Amino acid sequence: MDATISAAVSILFHGTAYAMILYIVSVGLSVTMGLMGFANLAHGVFAMAGGYVTVTLMNDYGVPFAASLLIACLVVGLASIVIERTLYARLYTASELEQVLFTIGLIFMAIAAAKFVWGPFAQRFAMPEALQGQIELGTRSFPAYRAFLIVVSIAIILGLWLGIERTNLGARIRAAVDNRRMAQSLGINTGRLFTLTFALGSALAALGGGLGAEILAINPSYAIEHLVYFLIVVSVGGLGSIRGPFFAALLLGIGDTACKYLVPEIGAFFIYAATMALLLWRPAGLFGRA
């Protein structure tokens, strides 16, 4: 019995830590896709950029972890505004195929650029000492870094929910997702809203990239290596929702971990099988609207 409980706790803990990273990186993608109807496959590029900025600041300039993360968010958020205005904005009315081709192209350019600047290898991530080792909770010990991931992510997620549900800006974003033309005719500047949301989503992705650098190693092909996972979280969760991807990430993170723990032989397949089953059951995703 003890062994079963211990296994369940292990699975829940590690699954949640993994899910949190997936969620923070992907949620921006869900909102921008739902809001702008833009198939932005290059979303992972912003997470990768955040990761690179974070590890570079930490390794080469000795900036503390927390400060590096904040700077990474700011830098990537600002850069994404420029990219959105100069590149993305031109393709809002284009067909999905053109959007996909454009963003895939962006991924390849990002891979080449990252390789050029940082070389082909995965970046070294020196965790701050406070996050190394174990923390004791009751009779069990947990890896400190993962416990930290879960706590920080929950704080961010609560902040995000409050922001979307309780603030004026959140209300405008929800309105624009629900019905863009109606929102526009009520005097909401949807163009500026797009830019702002895009920057927020990118900054969150950057945060996820930096926070999760220990789990999803920062290397030039980051954006394409993890693309499938980000897309799965968004499509299973449902476009335009911030709640959907949360449950989708939890489901996939915990399910994936449980399979790797209990039946490692087929562990790698779980996430794909689950995605297919879920999408057959609810083609628009868990919380999506058909």
Next chain:
Amino acid sequence: MKHLKAWLGAAALMLAGTAAQADTIKVGLLFTLSGPGASLGDQMDKAVRLYIKQHEKELPPGTKIELIRRDETGPKPDVVKRLAQELITRDRVQVLAGFTYTPNAMATAPLATEAKVPMVVMNAGTSAIVRQSPYIVRTSFTMWQSGYPLGQWAAAQQGVKTGYTAVADYAPGHDIEQSFIKGFTEAGGEIIGSVRMPVFAQDYTPFLQRVKDAKPDVLCIFVPAGKQATAIVKAYNDLGMAEAGIRLIGPGDLTPDDELANMNELPEGVITTIHHYSAAGDRPANKAFVEAWQKEYGQDSVPGFLAVGAYDGMAAIFHAIKAQNGKWDPDRAMEMLKGWKHESPRGPMMIDPKTRDIVQNEYLRKLVRVNGKLANVEIETIPMVEDPWVKFNPPK
């Protein structure tokens, strides 16, 4: 018609040109230079360049060596087979060398046989590789050479009764699983579990948590060297498995010399490995090698076992060229390589004339700090180990 004649003339001249350059030996190099395994190919590539820089003068007068480098892009048999085919048919290489991963070597073997192009395996370590073609020699290592003695050694340690294996789910991982279990159980240990993990898993924690909850005395891990090794060693550390009394052991792929800088937060002495090469090895040939390497590539760059496999692979090719006085005949080259003895940075090595596989010392190493940096310090030598796999799997 006039044009055709001109073209034919040009073609004839070009052919004559190649004939005149018969003393240029073309070597096709296949390394993994991008993707998660990019650091592996980088080590091999640097070693080859260093060897040529140091030894080019020793070639017979008039003989030149031309390298044609291709990126395997990872353990990708389909890609590498195509690249090897192009190297053989289009570039007309006389030797193929490199092969970072087993599947790549396996896929190329039939081409080596068909085209009679000797193939020098500079890394891939699955035992069965050399049997795939009579034109293969190996200058790296076999998984059984370290896995089998590792199992025997582990079972003989005080307080060790139970063992667990966790390996990357492809041929070399299966070799380590089988060789370790054989050595371990023959010496009286009991295996309480085995897990096979994806070759490039993102996160090893769930797999290792399962091992931790099973509480074995010793855990034997194989994952490809490079960032995978760092990731799994960190997961072991994060989960507090050493504190839980689980000793970590493995072949040297677990603690590659060139990755140790990334594992710096590890406590000393928790990992023991058996392998054929350590940059910390206390031999004159090794000291000279590491010094030359760091002079060429900087004080922070450390050559690991991938570098040595490629360095000695070039030495083998040079030996075959010199022994034929600058000419290159594939069958003669193979004869020259069989039984070749060499004083390598890793210690003495020999190509077994029967199996064409490597015979070399294996060292028991502890991961400890030397001058503040982690190093695989050799504490025991098992002299001139032949591949144990051959003994248990005699040729049919």
